[in-house]
Amino acid sequence: MLGPVAVADYLQRETLLQRQPDGSLTASTDGRWAGSLSADIDQLLLRQLAWKLDSQRVVMAPAAANFTPDVQVVLSITRLDSGENQPAVLDAQWRLLDRRGTVRDSKLVHLEEPHAGTSAAQVKAQGVLLQRLADQLSVAVKPIASQPLVADEPRKAAQPAKTRTDQDKPKIPMASPIRTDLEVFRF
Numbered sequence: 001m002l003g004p005v006a007v008a009d010y011l012q013r014e015t016l017l018q019r020q021p022d023g024s025l026t027a028s029t030d031g032r033w034a035g036s037l038s039a040d041i042d043q044l045l046l047r048q049l050a051w052k053l054d055s056q057r058v059v060m061a062p063a064a065a066n067f068t069p070d071v072q073v074v075l076s077i078t079r080l081d082s083g084e085n086q087p088a089v090l091d092a093q094w095r096l097l098d099r100r101g102t103v104r105d106s107k108l109v110h111l112e113e114p115h116a117g118t119s120a121a122q123v124k125a126q127g128v129l130l131q132r133l134a135d136q137l138s139v140a141v142k143p144i145a146s147q148p149l150v151a152d153e154p155r156k157a158a159q160p161a162k163t164r165t166d167q168d169k170p171k172i173p174m175a176s177p178i179r180t181d182l183e184v185f186r187f
Helices: 037-053 119-145
Strands: 002-007 015-019 025-032 072-083 086-097 103-113
Touching (some): 015 119, 025 119, 037 072, 037 119, 072 119
Parallel strands (some): 002 072
Antiparallel strands (some): 086 103
16 A cells, blocks of 8 residues: 655645755746646556556555555655756655554655756656656565565464373364455466
8 A cells, every 4th residue: 555645845736846056946937737746646656566566456545444455655755856957856755564554664765867957858857766766665565565464463472382192182273264355366
């Protein structure tokens, strides 16, 4: 499950912002976002993660009440911008939570991508940065998502060994079906 994804407040606008050499931001005169940048980032990361993990079970938070994700990615993007003479820069932090909600991994990310200077080249470079972020996330998610469900059950304390008597008969455990939301198909 991807989310929540927090995007820096300064990015919550239609206008494409340009980073200036002094570090300040100005509104672009020749570019704006077609819709909500935050929603577009969510969808791009969702598609990239689903593709890289080869899974159709990647969903955005909040998910249905009865859905328990194998891994939850909590992401905060604090910077995503560029300038005519400034590289595209992405600063983010992510945390990976397992089925129990325990933090399994966390990372601060700083990525840069050069570009040709035009608004279109800057947007393309920012998209490349988001794809690189999705690459890092998918690599980190795979080992956690692939852990078997058995590993999530609390470990039982070892009981002292009993000496077997002739009256003790071996007990064969009853097989019981495991119910999951996943259907398994085979050709």
